[in-house]
Amino acid sequence: MTHSANITLYQPLLQSIAFKMLGCMHDAEDMVQDAFLKYLAVDPKKIENTKAYLIRSVTNNCLNHLNSLKQKKKEYLESVKLPELFEKIDFSSLDFRQELDAMLSVLHKKLGPLERGLYLLREGFDFEYDELQQIFNKKKDHCRQMVCRAKEKLARETEKFTYSFDSEKYFSAFQKACSDGNFDDLINHLNDEQKEIK
Structure with a gap:
């Protein structure tokens, strides 16, 4: 051959x-x-x-x-040294707040709720796929595929989703996750978004 x-x-x-x-x-x-x-x-x-x-x-x-x-x-x-980095984050800083708002806005414009939740927890907070499987009630392979798809979408310039979102609620949940490692509010917010879209 x-x-x-x-x-x-x-x-x-x-x-x-x-x-x-x-x-x-x-x-x-x-x-x-x-x-x-x-x-x-x-x-x-x-x-x-x-x-x-x-x-x-x-x-x-x-x-x-x-x-x-x-x-x-x-x-x-x-x-x-992530713990030290999170301790130094000034959440009251206008520049940081604007950067975070811009990042969340991009995620909302380019990704669907499930992709956004998986991407944020996996890439932002290094959650394992076993944990993501339990949080979102999806198979581990499906979670991997969705994260990969999210990366590809974020690399493209086209925007699919353009609905508004509550940045204040997101910022508060994100701040709590970074400050004291409490992910409950952030995970609840991400799951609520999926329910709203269905």
């Missing part, structure tokens, strides 16, 4: 494997593409089983990617 035939044949399988490992289609596509580039650079005579070679290559790429993300996250958290 030619290189192009093998790529066409195994691409769906490899992408499925990568997505299951990473939970994000964009990252999965990158890992598969990288595996194919390595495959094209190797002498075909040195590969006994093309399918096994490609699966192993994609799996290794995904594991390396996950380890890299884990290391970057660890280094970031060690350098930032």
Whole structure:
């Protein structure tokens, strides 16, 4: 079989494997593409089983990617020292308040209620997917997919949702979560938004 035939044949399988490992289609596509580039650079005579070679290559790429993300996250958290950072936040500062309002406005314009809630708790407060599954009563894989979709939407300039929101209530809940680690109000607010849209 030619290189192009093998790529066409195994691409769906490899992408499925990568997505299951990473939970994000964009990252999965990158890992598969990288595996194919390595495959094209190797002498075909040195590969006994093309399918096994490609699966192993994609799996290794995904594991390396996950380890890299884990290391970057660890280094970031060690350098930032989040508890100290939150203690220094001046919630009465007009600049901070305006920046937070602008951020929440973007989230409301570009994301639906579930995407917004998952994204905010996952990316803003580092909630684990097991926790998100319980909070929103959604499967863990679905939560991963929604967070990935939210990231992709935020990267685009188009705006889908344009309804208004209570920024004062959001700010208060966000402040409480940052100040004393009490997420009850924020989680209740995020769940209430989903009910209002249904």
